[in-house]
Amino acid sequence: MTTSEPKERKGLQLDGILHFLALLLVVVVCVFPFYWMVTASFKQQAAILAPTPQFFFQPTLQNYVNAFTKFDILKSLQNSLFVALVTVLLSLALGTPAAYAIARFEFKGKKGIWFWFIANRMLSPIVVALPFFLIARNFHLLDTTWALILIYLTFNVPIVVWICADQFRNIPKELDEAATLEGYNSFAIFWKIALPLAAPALAVSAIFSFIFSWNELLYALILTRTEAKTAPVVATSFMSGYELPWGLIMATGTMVALPVIVFSMIVSRQLVRGLTAGAIK
Amino acid sequence: MKAKTEKKTYSSGAWFFLAPAVIVLLFVGIFPLLFAVWNSLHQFILPKVHSQGSFLGIWPLFDAPFNWFGNYLALLTDQSFREALFRTLIFLIINLPIQLVLGMAIALLLHKPGNELMKKIGRVSLVIPLATTFAVVGLMGRLMFNLDFGVLNYFWSLIFGHKIDWLADPNLAFVSISIMEDWQWTPFCALILFSSLTMVPVEIEEAARLETEKWWHVLWKVQLPFMLPGITVILILRTADILKLFDVVYTMTRGGPGSATELISVFVQRIGFRVFDQGMASAQAVVMLIIATILSRLYVKYVYKEI
Numbered sequence: 001m002t003t004s005e006p007k008e009r010k011g012l013q014l015d016g017i018l019h020f021l022a023l024l025l026v027v028v029v030c031v032f033p034f035y036w037m038v039t040a041s042f043k044q045q046a047a048i049l050a051p052t053p054q055f056f057f058q059p060t061l062q063n064y065v066n067a068f069t070k071f072d073i074l075k076s077l078q079n080s081l082f083v084a085l086v087t088v089l090l091s092l093a094l095g096t097p098a099a100y101a102i103a104r105f106e107f108k109g110k111k112g113i114w115f116w117f118i119a120n121r122m123l124s125p126i127v128v129a130l131p132f133f134l135i136a137r138n139f140h141l142l143d144t145t146w147a148l149i150l151i152y153l154t155f156n157v158p159i160v161v162w163i164c165a166d167q168f169r170n171i172p173k174e175l176d177e178a179a180t181l182e183g184y185n186s187f188a189i190f191w192k193i194a195l196p197l198a199a200p201a202l203a204v205s206a207i208f209s210f211i212f213s214w215n216e217l218l219y220a221l222i223l224t225r226t227e228a229k230t231a232p233v234v235a236t237s238f239m240s241g242y243e244l245p246w247g248l249i250m251a252t253g254t255m256v257a258l259p260v261i262v263f264s265m266i267v268s269r270q271l272v273r274g275l276t277a278g279a280i281k
Numbered sequence: 282m283k284a285k286t287e288k289k290t291y292s293s294g295a296w297f298f299l300a301p302a303v304i305v306l307l308f309v310g311i312f313p314l315l316f317a318v319w320n321s322l323h324q325f326i327l328p329k330v331h332s333q334g335s336f337l338g339i340w341p342l343f344d345a346p347f348n349w350f351g352n353y354l355a356l357l358t359d360q361s362f363r364e365a366l367f368r369t370l371i372f373l374i375i376n377l378p379i380q381l382v383l384g385m386a387i388a389l390l391l392h393k394p395g396n397e398l399m400k401k402i403g404r405v406s407l408v409i410p411l412a413t414t415f416a417v418v419g420l421m422g423r424l425m426f427n428l429d430f431g432v433l434n435y436f437w438s439l440i441f442g443h444k445i446d447w448l449a450d451p452n453l454a455f456v457s458i459s460i461m462e463d464w465q466w467t468p469f470c471a472l473i474l475f476s477s478l479t480m481v482p483v484e485i486e487e488a489a490r491l492e493t494e495k496w497w498h499v500l501w502k503v504q505l506p507f508m509l510p511g512i513t514v515i516l517i518l519r520t521a522d523i524l525k526l527f528d529v530v531y532t533m534t535r536g537g538p539g540s541a542t543e544l545i546s547v548f549v550q551r552i553g554f555r556v557f558d559q560g561m562a563s564a565q566a567v568v569m570l571i572i573a574t575i576l577s578r579l580y581v582k583y584v585y586k587e588i
Contacts, residue, residue: 030406098302105295119577122521127566131316138341264412
């Protein structure tokens with residue numbers, strides 16, 4: 001007993017250290033590419049092109065200044081913000097009543113509608129982008145933010161529905177019955193009782209649809225030309241020519257990615273739920 | 282009797298709540314799909330086709346010649362389409378197990394007692410790859426895999442003494458986009474499996490640990506059954522996502538060199554918007570639509586047993 005105890009403690013210590021190192025490796029691998037991009041955005045071209053990686057360097061804001069003055073990144077950020085915010089508002093307005101119907105009512109075609117929402121999650125955007133391009137062209141919607149807002153509803157309304165439906169299901173039915181006795185009609189029950197109680201789910205689904213709209217590239221690439229370009233499109237547009245403006249690219253990349261990363265940290269507990277169509281809690 | 286009338290009012294109420302979403306999604310979601318099916322039956326070369334107004338003001342009309350199932354027949358013999366599908370399948374077969382196994386290892390690390398602070402930092406760090414804009418992940422890849430100044434190449438040369446042109450070699454370009462894809466999505470698997478692990482009742486896990494010293498016995502007999510639903514979700518969703526994969530490939534390699542990294546979504550985008558054969562691309566899109574429908578059926582069947 002006396003001989004085995006220190007041995008065991010030593011084993012435990014080693015185990016703890018290995019565990020720590022493995023976790024550290026995970027953290028480093030996750031953070032490094034992001035760290036490398038952000039530092040590159042503060043480097044001069046020469047520091048980026050140095051064959052030996054420059055971990056210590058003289059930081060400069062020139063890349064960000066260039067992005068705003070020479071390439072009008074502000075406009076594309078505004079486009080992205082406008083598209084994302086309007087999409088969020090419309091998705092909530094359309095999605096929350098639908099989620100309420102699915103959570104509260106029995107009706108014909110419920111399974112079909114649910115399947116349709118799931119199928120939207122599985123479908124490659126290129127399938128919709130091909131015909132939508134021609135339709136948008138016919139309606140003179142090409143290169144407008146509204147074309148993007150409309151098409152982003154196809155994946156954002158389902159997100160709102162599956163996050164909010166779960167929350168609505170958890171509201172006790174007795175509340176509805178009490179409200180009916182008070183003379184509330186079913187819209188009033190939804191608007192005055194269910195919706196305020198589902199506020200956390202609304203917030204989470206709002207953040208998710210914001211993230212997905214903000215990040216989207218394929219539709220934006222196909223449906224915009226100059227006026228309605230979103231930030232990811234501009235960020236990828238510098239990737240041609242012989243000598244790439246790396247600092248500028250990384251500065252735009254940082255500005256595109258950073259807000260989303262911050263938002264995701266806020267909802268990190270629900271992140272998995274949002275990404276799995278609410279299947280995993 | 283009363284119950285019956287109540288039920289009836291309930292169902293009409295449902296459609297009152299559903300109608301706005303359904304109508305809008307019919308218009309922006311289903312209508313384009315029908316239009317794609319229609320286009321897939323035409324010989325639709327974008328620069329040669331002229332707009333002929335529209336039917337009832339919504340359905341665009343074009344003078345593209347109708348050619349029945351010509352595009353689909355051509356698809357059957359189209360080597361490049363088959364290659365793109367096959368390439369996507371290979372990508373899936375290689376990367377899905379990597380993401381699943383690494384994800385499980387990370388989930389077990391996060392589940393293991395001890396080092397609480399580090400585990401918390403680990404969980405937050407996992408969000409970073411997952412949340413990084415897909416297109417930006419490709420940009421990071423371009424920066425890190427660069428031949429002359431890429432930081433990965435620098436570390437590679439420290440170990441092996443030479444540098445590699447990752448993005449110029451067909452196989453290595455494939456490996457490069459795989460690495461970035463695994464970097465982004467392994468955390469997704471890890472977080473799902475981690476939340477499955479927290480579902481294992483503590484007593485059962487502790488009892489199992491008393492019974493056996495080997496961690497893989499605990500994993501196999503106790504933890505894995507609880508992870509099965511999560512694994513099912515991962516298998517189906519990641520398959521769908523890899524069929525959708527566009528942004529990272531587009532920003533990192535544009536499908537090149539040659540067509541070495543041209544996965545199916547990138548391929549269809551090229552046919553539709555760079556070769557301008559909308560009819561052919563639509564036929565390809567319909568095939569992808571069928572695959573997506575099958576995946577959704579599986580998802581509803583195995584993941585959502587009830588709604």
